[in-house]
Amino acid sequence: MRIRTVIPVLFIMSGLLLGASASPERPLTQVRGTADKIIGILNEPALQGEAKRAERHRLIREELEQRFDWNAIARSCLGRHWPKLSREQQSQFQDLFKQFLERTYLDRVEPYYNQLDRIEYQGERILESNYASVKTVVMTKQKIDHPVEYRLQKSPNGEWQVYDVVIEGISLVKNYRTQFDEIITRSSFDGLLNDLRSKVASNNS
Amino acid sequence: MKTSTLEFFVGLFLAIGMACLAYLSIKVARKEFFSTRGYDVSAIFSNCSGLRPGSQVMIAGVEVGRVRGITLHDYEANVEMVIDPSVLLQKDAIASIKTKGLIGEKYIDVTPGGAGEKIQPGGVIHDTEPSMDIEGLISKYVHGNVASQANGSATAK
Numbered sequence: 501m502r503i504r505t506v507i508p509v510l511f512i513m514s515g516l517l518l519g520a521s522a523s524p525e526r527p528l529t530q531v532r533g534t535a536d537k538i539i540g541i542l543n544e545p546a547l548q549g550e551a552k553r554a555e556r557h558r559l560i561r562e563e564l565e566q567r568f569d570w571n572a573i574a575r576s577c578l579g580r581h582w583p584k585l586s587r588e589q590q591s592q593f594q595d596l597f598k599q600f601l602e603r604t605y606l607d608r609v610e611p612y613y614n615q616l617d618r619i620e621y622q623g624e625r626i627l628e629s630n631y632a633s634v635k636t637v638v639m640t641k642q643k644i645d646h647p648v649e650y651r652l653q654k655s656p657n658g659e660w661q662v663y664d665v666v667i668e669g670i671s672l673v674k675n676y677r678t679q680f681d682e683i684i685t686r687s688s689f690d691g692l693l694n695d696l697r698s699k700v701a702s703n704n705s
Numbered sequence: 706m707k708t709s710t711l712e713f714f715v716g717l718f719l720a721i722g723m724a725c726l727a728y729l730s731i732k733v734a735r736k737e738f739f740s741t742r743g744y745d746v747s748a749i750f751s752n753c754s755g756l757r758p759g760s761q762v763m764i765a766g767v768e769v770g771r772v773r774g775i776t777l778h779d780y781e782a783n784v785e786m787v788i789d790p791s792v793l794l795q796k797d798a799i800a801s802i803k804t805k806g807l808i809g810e811k812y813i814d815v816t817p818g819g820a821g822e823k824i825q826p827g828g829v830i831h832d833t834e835p836s837m838d839i840e841g842l843i844s845k846y847v848h849g850n851v852a853s854q855a856n857g858s859a860t861a862k
Contacts, residue, residue, distance in 0.1 A: 575819050576797045582819030625749075625779070631831050644845055649751075651832060663797075668842070669751070669835045674799045677816055 527632040527652045527660040528624040534567040535619060535636075542613050557606055569653065569661035570598040576663060577676040581684050589689065596696045603700060615640045630654040743770060743787040744826035748800045748813075752835035753782035755811035756802055762786050762813045772813065786813065794830065796822040801834035811836060 538560055541547060547556045574594040575582050582590070622635040634650045651664040664673045683692045753775060762770035770788035777783070788794065797818030802811055815830070824830065 572797075579797075579819050580817045583821070627829060627831055633831075664832055666834065669837060671799060671801075671832065671834050673797075673832070674801060674816055674834060677799070677818075 525658070525660070526624060527626070527650075528621055528634050530567065530660045531634045531636070531650055531652070531662075532621055534563055537563050539616075542610075557602075560606065561602055564602070566659070567662055569655065569663050570594065570601070572653065572661070572663040573601070573673060574598065576673045578680055579677045581681070581689065585689065593689075593693065593696075596693060596700065599700050600696050615642070617641045617643075620645075632660060743789050745773070745785060746770075746788050746794065746824055746826075746828055746830060747783055747785045748830040748833050749778060750782045750784060750800075750802060750833050750835045752838060753784055753802055753811075754836050754838075755804070756782075756784065756813070756836070757811075760810065760812050762788065762800075762815060764792065764815045764817060769815070784813070794824045796820040796824060797832060798824070798830055799832040799834065800830045802836040804836075 541556060541559045541563070544556075546552075547559070571594050574597045575590075577597065578585070578593065585593070617639040620637040620639060622637060624632055624634045626632045630653060632652045632654075634652065636648050636650070638646045638648055640646070646668060649666040650662050651666065652660040653663050655661050664671055666672070680692055683695060756772060756775060758772055758774055760772040761768050762772065769792045770786050773785045773787050775782055775784050794815065795818035797820040799816045799818070801814050801816070803814045804811055
């Protein structure tokens, strides 16, 4: 008699607890969610082969769009040169740089996908309530582990979005910030845009 | 009379020698008696080997501050720095631990960012790059080779 009343109460309570813990989503859960979705796309039998490449990349890009704050990444990569640019130049650069990153990383990472064994999620750290870092280790089938750390910022709508990726202790943003700084001081901002344009075009073909 | 002037000069030389030695030992140990002025900023690194209190903080090769202390925080290194008050750091500035030359001492290199927001005194630099663990990277390649050879021979069969 007693047990019969206790069980529904427990049920409702566990539902409430789950709901409460799920609503302010943890950065780690969100990163894992995106990674799982992308792995799902790469494993999808209907999307295999060279013919389906464009379709596959489109779906992956959609997933990345949700998790990566491309505008923040672009702004951060230009570093001290960013505030000196006009609004038009800034948006021009953001568009081009996003294309450049997507192409380089999709084309570079995809061929290695068959070597992936698993991704281990080691933990998250939240700083000043709206910054976080998520530590993961990518294990290859050769049993080599590569530490990958995601740096995230909470967007106004409560989603955690990646603004930097640190692979083997090397930051993506730092790497491009140093390179772009060099190019801009050597030639000009337009020189940088031309360099990026030719890179995107060559990857396109 | 003559011996007393001689003794005076010997004493003087000894005193100068002692002063030099004291100066040198303070310089070498980088112990600063006068606390450096500026505001405090901290950063968490996954590895800060080679860094110590007194190490330099630089932007574009110019010293803008010093490391004040290093503590362990949740199995990571929490590095506290004192930054020159005339230097403002952007919220997206990146702090990396670098080596002077090939085997020189370690310092923190800060790459300025583009964000409008600045780091307040007592704030945190979120974006950091740890010291490069060259041995770790080499061993990864060594093990990688062994494994890929083993794989290669397995597929050859």
